[in-house]
Amino acid sequence: GATHDSGDQYDAPKCHPDTRTQLLYDVNEWIKQPSKVTGIMYLHGPAGAGKSCIARSACQEASSGFLAASFFFQRGSQDRNNAKKLFTTIAYQLAMLNDELAKCIAEEIHKDPRLLYDAPLERQFRKLVLEPCLLLVESGEQHFEGVMVIDGIDECVDTNMQISVLRLLAKAVKHKGFPFGFFITSRPELHLKEVWDTEEIMSATQFISLSGIPGSPEDIRTVLQSGFFRILNDRRFEAALRSFPRPWPSSGTVEILVERSSGQFIYASTVMKY
Numbered sequence: 001g002a003t004h005d006s007g008d009q010y011d012a013p014k015c016h017p018d019t020r021t022q023l024l025y026d027v028n029e030w031i032k033q034p035s036k037v038t039g040i041m042y043l044h045g046p047a048g049a050g051k052s053c054i055a056r057s058a059c060q061e062a063s064s065g066f067l068a069a070s071f072f073f074q075r076g077s078q079d080r081n082n083a084k085k086l087f088t089t090i091a092y093q094l095a096m097l098n099d100e101l102a103k104c105i106a107e108e109i110h111k112d113p114r115l116l117y118d119a120p121l122e123r124q125f126r127k128l129v130l131e132p133c134l135l136l137v138e139s140g141e142q143h144f145e146g147v148m149v150i151d152g153i154d155e156c157v158d159t160n161m162q163i164s165v166l167r168l169l170a171k172a173v174k175h176k177g178f179p180f181g182f183f184i185t186s187r188p189e190l191h192l193k194e195v196w197d198t199e200e201i202m203s204a205t206q207f208i209s210l211s212g213i214p215g216s217p218e219d220i221r222t223v224l225q226s227g228f229f230r231i232l233n234d235r236r237f238e239a240a241l242r243s244f245p246r247p248w249p250s251s252g253t254v255e256i257l258v259e260r261s262s263g264q265f266i267y268a269s270t271v272m273k274y
Contacts, residue, residue, distance in 0.1 A: 003072070122164070216263070
């Protein structure tokens with residue numbers, strides 16, 4: 001599944017609680033703002049910088065009442081490498097969030113079942129997400145606030161769809177009364193940068209760049225030490241590690257790994273896997 005709490009995402013890595021502390025604090029503070037100055041927070045950085053880990057941690061933090069929906073793109077998954085299921089997945093989560101929203105969304109699907117599988121992105125978004133949310137807010141019967149997390153939009157295989165999604169979200173947050181913000185991550189691809197640089201999106205967005213900001217040696221060391229500690233205390237490896245000298249691994253070995261990581265969290269997480 002594409003949501004943060006689906007089976008596919010269950011064991012996916014999140015940020016260690018003692019790493020990226022300032023960044024996560026800033027993200028969480030933005031998520032919890034009742035009236036966001038900017039409706040979009042965009043986190044961009046190169047592969048291996050930890051964008052998806054940060055997005056999952058943001059979902060975990062926001063799940064205590066601030067998370068409306070999430071979608072994690074993945075290039076190698078047919079269900080998650082295009083935007084055709086993005087807004088239907090978000091609509092499903094909104095329906096689970098609130099009974100009145102569920103009724104509004106169900107009415108739209110009853111009037112036009114093609115919204116679920118064969119409608120243009122703009123119509124899907126307008127009928128399944130934007131209009132139901134605005135209708136309930138304008139009625140005064142419901143109070144909403146929170147965020148939708150969309151991770152790895154650059155992993156959508158259709159670049160035109162990437163651009164369309166960003167423009168739709170930027171228009172949505174400019175609607176007076178639209179209750180949700182969007183936390184979005186991607187690599188800094190050129191075609192996306194050109195979209196972000198347009199006035200319609202830039203004026204609605206707070207930017208956070210991970211480019212040129214590697215993880216600190218302390219953060220990488222924390223991830224490695226925590227991972228090795230879990231291995232040492234895992235009964236599955238007890239017999240295999242019994243003859244190993246302690247401490248294992250040595251502090252020298254850990255420092256070599258920290259140096260080789262060059263600040264890339266993906267290096268540390270790969271070491272833990274293999």
